[in-house]
Amino acid sequence: MDLQTAEIKVKELQTLLNQYNYEYHVLDQPSVPDSEYDRLLKELIEIETQYPELKTTDSPTQRVGGEILDMFEKVQHQSQMLSLGNAFNEQDLRDFDRRVRQSAGENVSYVCELKIDGLAVSLRYEEGLFVLGATRGDGSIGENITANLRTIRSIPLRLNKDLSMEVRGEAFMPKRSFEALNKLKAEKGEDAFANPRNAAAGSLRQLDPRIAASRNLDVFLYGVSDTGETGVESHSEALDLLDTLGFKTNKERKKCANIEEVLEFIEKWTSERPNLVYDIDGIVIKVDSLDQQQELGTTAKSPRWAIAYKFPAEEVVTTLKSIELSVGRTGVITPTAILEPVRVAGTTVQRASLHNEDLIREKDIKMGDQVVIKKAGDIIPEVVNVLAERRTGEEVEFHMPTHCPECESELVRLDGEVALRCINPKCPAQIREGLIHFVSRNAMNIDGLGEKVISQLFSKNLIQDVADIYKLTFEQLIGLERMGEKSANNLLEAIEASKVNSLEKLLFGLGIRHVGAKVAKTLAQQFVQMDELMNAGYEQLTAINEIGEKMADSIVSYFELEEARALIDELKAAGVNMEYTGPKRVSIEQSESIFAGKTVVLTGKLEKLKRNEAKDKIEALGGNVSGSVSKKTDIVIAGEDAGSKLAKAQELGIEIWDEERLIEELNV
Numbered sequence: 001m002d003l004q005t006a007e008i009k010v011k012e013l014q015t016l017l018n019q020y021n022y023e024y025h026v027l028d029q030p031s032v033p034d035s036e037y038d039r040l041l042k043e044l045i046e047i048e049t050q051y052p053e054l055k056t057t058d059s060p061t062q063r064v065g066g067e068i069l070d071m072f073e074k075v076q077h078q079s080q081m082l083s084l085g086n087a088f089n090e091q092d093l094r095d096f097d098r099r100v101r102q103s104a105g106e107n108v109s110y111v112c113e114l115k116i117d118g119l120a121v122s123l124r125y126e127e128g129l130f131v132l133g134a135t136r137g138d139g140s141i142g143e144n145i146t147a148n149l150r151t152i153r154s155i156p157l158r159l160n161k162d163l164s165m166e167v168r169g170e171a172f173m174p175k176r177s178f179e180a181l182n183k184l185k186a187e188k189g190e191d192a193f194a195n196p197r198n199a200a201a202g203s204l205r206q207l208d209p210r211i212a213a214s215r216n217l218d219v220f221l222y223g224v225s226d227t228g229e230t231g232v233e234s235h236s237e238a239l240d241l242l243d244t245l246g247f248k249t250n251k252e253r254k255k256c257a258n259i260e261e262v263l264e265f266i267e268k269w270t271s272e273r274p275n276l277v278y279d280i281d282g283i284v285i286k287v288d289s290l291d292q293q294q295e296l297g298t299t300a301k302s303p304r305w306a307i308a309y310k311f312p313a314e315e316v317v318t319t320l321k322s323i324e325l326s327v328g329r330t331g332v333i334t335p336t337a338i339l340e341p342v343r344v345a346g347t348t349v350q351r352a353s354l355h356n357e358d359l360i361r362e363k364d365i366k367m368g369d370q371v372v373i374k375k376a377g378d379i380i381p382e383v384v385n386v387l388a389e390r391r392t393g394e395e396v397e398f399h400m401p402t403h404c405p406e407c408e409s410e411l412v413r414l415d416g417e418v419a420l421r422c423i424n425p426k427c428p429a430q431i432r433e434g435l436i437h438f439v440s441r442n443a444m445n446i447d448g449l450g451e452k453v454i455s456q457l458f459s460k461n462l463i464q465d466v467a468d469i470y471k472l473t474f475e476q477l478i479g480l481e482r483m484g485e486k487s488a489n490n491l492l493e494a495i496e497a498s499k500v501n502s503l504e505k506l507l508f509g510l511g512i513r514h515v516g517a518k519v520a521k522t523l524a525q526q527f528v529q530m531d532e533l534m535n536a537g538y539e540q541l542t543a544i545n546e547i548g549e550k551m552a553d554s555i556v557s558y559f560e561l562e563e564a565r566a567l568i569d570e571l572k573a574a575g576v577n578m579e580y581t582g583p584k585r586v587s588i589e590q591s592e593s594i595f596a597g598k599t600v601v602l603t604g605k606l607e608k609l610k611r612n613e614a615k616d617k618i619e620a621l622g623g624n625v626s627g628s629v630s631k632k633t634d635i636v637i638a639g640e641d642a643g644s645k646l647a648k649a650q651e652l653g654i655e656i657w658d659e660e661r662l663i664e665e666l667n668v
């Protein structure tokens with residue numbers, strides 16, 4: 001990059017970063033994920049390192065925190081509240097370790113702490129009394145938020161010793177409180193907070209402390225600003241001191257003898273992090289010895305003796321290159337975003353389902369857009385939103401086609417549906433997807449017959465419908481790509497084994513509309529034989545509790561089809577089992593009863609019913625009768641002179657009935 005381009009780029013990045021800083025620190029409403037902010041900041045640092053003459057004192061790389069608001073009184077910190085340098089991978093950490101050892105000598109040990117995703121606060125005590133609490137602000141001057149901090153229960157208002165000191169920590173909002181708060185905001189039609197960090201910051205910047213008090217904030221202390229008088233020689237001792245003074249510190253910290261132990265700690269928390277009741281966004285690694293810390297010193301922005309390792313981002317920005325269409329088993333056309341490959345939460349993502357056209361309109365997605373991607377439930381990638389302000393004008397609007405991309409027949413929108421469908425029963429895409437569904441795990445569960453093999457068999461015309469699967473020969477299979485003798489034999493065995501599956505697997509595999517795995521099971525249990533089901537009428541079907549009108553209609557019309565009956569005959573001829581062989585169904589009477597699946601304990605003397613009689617009746621209605629009361633007990637029936645079992649039930653808060661109530665429920 002030449003100087004001129006660099007200058008333009010630096011200006012551009014500074015403007016963007018300043019805007020993002022303002023949104024994040026002042027408004028508590030970031031418009032891009034942190035990973036994007038971090039990426040741009042890194043880019044700016046790189047250019048400024050290459051061209052130091054472009055580095056200005058007001059560059060975002062030179063700032064510690066955010067803006068200081070006029071709303072609150074300003075507070076001068078006793079010592080600077082710095083930010084931390086970032087590490088994003090093992091190499092960054094090893095580089096940090098090398099730099100540390102170069103300056104502080106080989107004999108270095110570290111303390112690893114969870115990096116709580118909240119905001120830094122400073123608490124001042126005078127002669128043991130909490131007198132002042134402040135935000136970090138720009139590092140030297142923060143905002144006085146004492147009244148709000150006093151509402152946090154874990155902040156001691158008086159210490160165990162009459163010390164005068166300033167301590168530092170992280171105020172945060174536990175995950176549950178964050179969810180509850182956002183739910184409340186949604187109910188009121190207000191904007192949700194982007195993350196618990198912004199929610200905590202927003203709560204502590206309220207003028208009315210009653211609001212902060214209602215937000216369930218908490219705090220972990222992680223440092224003492226000046227250890228001079230305390231006799232403490234290391235960071236771990238400082239944390240222990242905080243404990244003895246009555247502060248809340250995070251107990252998940254660990255002293256590490258070298259960088260390998262640090263890496264182990266990081267690995268452990270990368271996987272255990274979801275189990276915590278608060279969010280963490282990384283691990284902070286600090287040199288333990290205070291002497292060594294001094295020797296290492298600080299830069300304008302952060303200490304050289306500490307670094308923050310950031311977990312792989314869960315939300316990132318990438319380009320949506322194009323939108324691809326696929327035809328599903330039921331003919332539904334699904335648009336999928338094709339993305340510039342990007343790492344999200346540790347894996348590379350290049351596609352994300354967009355579900356339907358309405359969603360594309362709602363999120364205003366165009367091809368060529370910069371989009372925020374996240375993994376929903378950390379598995380399925382999802383487009384969260386578009387960064388509309390980054391548009392260049394080159395982006396292209398997407399329109400759903402009018403004809404099927406596979407068979408070119410006209411697409412339709414069925415009543416009340418958002419999805420477009422191809423309704424041509426001969427559409428090759430639908431047939432292929434139907435075959436894939438038939439062999440899938442919840443259906444016939446044929447191992448070794450995955451999407452790739454099915455697609456090959458289908459395109460070679462070796463299978464046209466599911467019955468053809470049972471006609472496949474060794475010679476046909478061995479001719480496929482990457483199919484050795486052993487795999488071909490295994491596959492034939494798996495196909496053979498699937499013939500004895502219980503009826504519900506076949507029913508689900510046929511892909512009858514509205515018949516999911518659960519409905520298939522109900523039908524199989526109810527009718528036991530395929531023939532019985534095929535001959536069942538609408539009335540007979542709707543008489544079953546779980547079968548609605550739509551389902552009944554769909555089942556009846558499916559079996560009325562000539563092709564469907566012919567297919568079943570072919571499957572029968574191939575030796576596929578047509579009978580339900582699973583456990584017996586609980587009768588409707590049982591499943592509807594108040595006792596269904598409940599554990600009941602009888603205690604004391606019953607007046608009208610005999611114990612055994614009561615037991616049999618409860619069991620006939622699907623309940624289990626047990627002899628002892630535990631947390632698993634649902635109902636305790638207490639007769640005359642009931643003793644310890646009744647007492648225990650009361651203690652555990654279990655539902656208690658008298659004999660009258662039992663008689664009423666048993667209807668005897």
Ligand SMILES: NC(=O)c1ccc[n+]([C@@H]2O[C@H](COP(=O)([O-])OP(=O)(O)OC[C@H]3O[C@@H](n4cnc5c(N)ncnc54)[C@H](O)[C@@H]3O)[C@@H](O)[C@H]2O)c1
Pocket residue numbers: 020021023024025030031032033034035037038064065082083084086113114115116117118119120121136169170222284308
């Ligand atoms: N999305 C956006 O638009 C946007 C804009 C600006 C900043 N940001 C984000 O804000 C952050 C920058 O904030 P920062 O300067 O506070 O740096 P930082 O979050 O990277 O790290 C420093 C902070 O970590 C916290 N921390 C938590 N646990 C700690 C512990 N045990 N010991 C020491 N410190 C601990 C402290 O508050 C400390 O100030 C980055 O994550 C950045 O992505 C995002």
